[in-house]
Amino acid sequence: MADLTAPAATDQKPASGDRAARQDEPIWDIIELLFFAYRDFVTEADDVLAKFGFGRAHHRVLHFVNRNPGMKVAELLDILKITKQSLGRVLKQLVDQGYVIQKEGANDRRQRLLYVTAKGESLAMKLAGLQTARVAHALSELGPNAHEAARRFLVAIVDADNREGVLRFIARADRARRQRS
Amino acid sequence: MADLTAPAATDQKPASGDRAARQDEPIWDIIELLFFAYRDFVTEADDVLAKFGFGRAHHRVLHFVNRNPGMKVAELLDILKITKQSLGRVLKQLVDQGYVIQKEGANDRRQRLLYVTAKGESLAMKLAGLQTARVAHALSELGPNAHEAARRFLVAIVDADNREGVLRFIARADRARRQRS
DNA sequence: CGAAATATGTCAACATGGCTGACCTAACTG
DNA sequence: CAGTTAGGTCAGCCATGTTGACATATTTCG
Numbered sequence: 467m468a469d470l471t472a473p474a475a476t477d478q479k480p481a482s483g484d485r486a487a488r489q490d491e492p493i494w495d496i497i498e499l500l501f502f503a504y505r506d507f508v509t510e511a512d513d514v515l516a517k518f519g520f521g522r523a524h525h526r527v528l529h530f531v532n533r534n535p536g537m538k539v540a541e542l543l544d545i546l547k548i549t550k551q552s553l554g555r556v557l558k559q560l561v562d563q564g565y566v567i568q569k570e571g572a573n574d575r576r577q578r579l580l581y582v583t584a585k586g587e588s589l590a591m592k593l594a595g596l597q598t599a600r601v602a603h604a605l606s607e608l609g610p611n612a613h614e615a616a617r618r619f620l621v622a623i624v625d626a627d628n629r630e631g632v633l634r635f636i637a638r639a640d641r642a643r644r645q646r647s
Numbered sequence: 648m649a650d651l652t653a654p655a656a657t658d659q660k661p662a663s664g665d666r667a668a669r670q671d672e673p674i675w676d677i678i679e680l681l682f683f684a685y686r687d688f689v690t691e692a693d694d695v696l697a698k699f700g701f702g703r704a705h706h707r708v709l710h711f712v713n714r715n716p717g718m719k720v721a722e723l724l725d726i727l728k729i730t731k732q733s734l735g736r737v738l739k740q741l742v743d744q745g746y747v748i749q750k751e752g753a754n755d756r757r758q759r760l761l762y763v764t765a766k767g768e769s770l771a772m773k774l775a776g777l778q779t780a781r782v783a784h785a786l787s788e789l790g791p792n793a794h795e796a797a798r799r800f801l802v803a804i805v806d807a808d809n810r811e812g813v814l815r816f817i818a819r820a821d822r823a824r825r826q827r828s
Numbered sequence: 829c830g831a832a833a834t835a836t837g838t839c840a841a842c843a844t845g846g847c848t849g850a851c852c853t854a855a856c857t858g
Numbered sequence: 859c860a861g862t863t864a865g866g867t868c869a870g871c872c873a874t875g876t877t878g879a880c881a882t883a884t885t886t887c888g
Contacts, residue, residue: 492775493782494714494824495817496794499801501707502813504685505728506806523845526682533675539865547686552846554866576855576864594673601674604803608796613677615789615796620680622785625687632683636676643672702873720836733875735837757835757884 500623507600511593518589523556525593531566532582532590533639538571539578545635565589681804688781692774699770704737706774712747712761713771714820719758726816746770 508522515525530545531537539557543550557580560566565586571577582590605612624632689703696706711726712718720738724731738761741747746767752758763771786793805813 491824492772492779493786493794494775494821495798496782496801497710497775497778498714498817499798499805499813500685500688502809503801503804504681506809507681507804521844529678533679540863548845549847550865551848551867555845558866571864574856574864576853578865591673594675594678597678598673600804601677604800605674607803608799612796612800613674615793616800617676617680618789619785619793619797619800620677620684622788623684623688623781624680628683628687632680636679640675643675704874721834729874730876731836732838732877736874739837752835755835755885757882759836 507597510596510600514593514596520559521556523552524560527553527556527560528565528582528586528590529593531580532587532594534635534642535581536569536579539580542580544631560586688778691777691781695774695777701740702737704733705741708734708737708741709746709763709767709771710774713763713768713775715816715823716762717750717760719752719760723761725812741767 511525512522515521518524526546527542530542534541539550539553543553546553557566561568564583567581567583568578569581571579605616609615621629621633692706693703696702707727708723711723715722720731720734724734727734738747742749745764748762748764749759750762752760786797790796802810802814
């Protein structure tokens with residue numbers, strides 16, 4: 467099993483299971499599985515969105531507004547990491563078609579705080595339900611702490627610079643949601 | 648800290664750690680982390696590609712051809728799940744600029760088997776190196792079996808229909824690579 | 829052998845969703 | 859009041875996905 471032709475000094479532990487990770491060899495499996503998993507993760511939602519005349523960009527906006535009602539446009543731009551022109555295009559359609567509404571900020575009247583309508587929430591929850599079913603099914607095939615393991619792995623893949631913001635967003639949205647329910 | 652206003656009847660086991668997963672509540676954290684993780688996972692490579700005048704689509708083609716030298720066009724289409732017209736556009740550029748070459752199949756002369764050139768391999772390995780660094784760093788922050796846990800989670804997210812094919816692809820490419828080295 | 833199936837390539841047109849650059853209004857802040 | 863900030867908008871470009879139609883070479887099968 468050990469590669470006897472390798473210089474002894476570079477001897478290396480097996481990384482996981484029986485897959486030996488040779489020195490400097492890319493971590494092919496995770497790289498590729500991120501592609502395959504993400505590809506399949508989004509397609510189901512895409513199919514539903516297509517029936518509404520929406521695309522993936524609409525989904526993202528709707529998702530994050532639903533998760534964080536009253537969020538500012540600037541916050542949404544920061545999460546999506548796109549330009550306000552790109553956001554404007556899809557946001558306008560969501561507003562025009564009654565999925566999202568904008569309310570003037572109470573303190574700062576320049577702000578247009580974003581909220582989903584009942585219709586918007588319904589679609590957002592439907593899409594979240596599809597993705598949840600996939601994730602729940604996946605986690606159910608794995609061990610009892612698979613959720614925590616997956617969460618920690620994904621957080622560690624996020625840019626160090628963004629990590630704090632991402633975790634803060636999730637925690638804040640969770641907290642707000644618990645209060646509402 | 649506990650939400651004392653919540654109705655007692657809906658009390659639910661904690662799913663993982665201290666995050667209570669209520670009945671029918673979407674698995675927000677994993678859904679969102681897949682978005683954030685994937686977003687950050689690809690941007691570094693995108694930046695390098697931009698300097699070469701390439702995009703994410705070129706990356707995928709180059710990556711999979713590098714991983715599976717001699718693969719058929721049809722196999723690549725099946726992996727990427729795009730149309731041959733979409734593939735054709737980027738493949739042509741990669742061939743014209745000397746990153747990929749096509750060889751007539753020995754058995755079936757209709758086939759155009761795909762190989763990376765030295766130049767193509769160099770770029771593919773550079774990009775894989777960037778992504779590997781991110782993954783390796785992430786895994787190093789986690790426990791010793793994090794690689795296996797991440798792998799199993801990602802495989803479980805893949806469509807059941809595709810799972811076998813994906814695993815076969817990875818195993819085949821790994822095997823071929825080991826033989827070459 | 830000849831017909832049909834297969835592997836691949838290509839043209840044209842279109843949709844989505846990124847981007848830059850320029851410019852605008854309304855409202856807040858010092 | 860001057861300058862900054864939050865947000866919107868117009869115009870145009872680019873990358874990458876789609877459909878549909880069709881062409882060419884090669885293999886396979888009756």
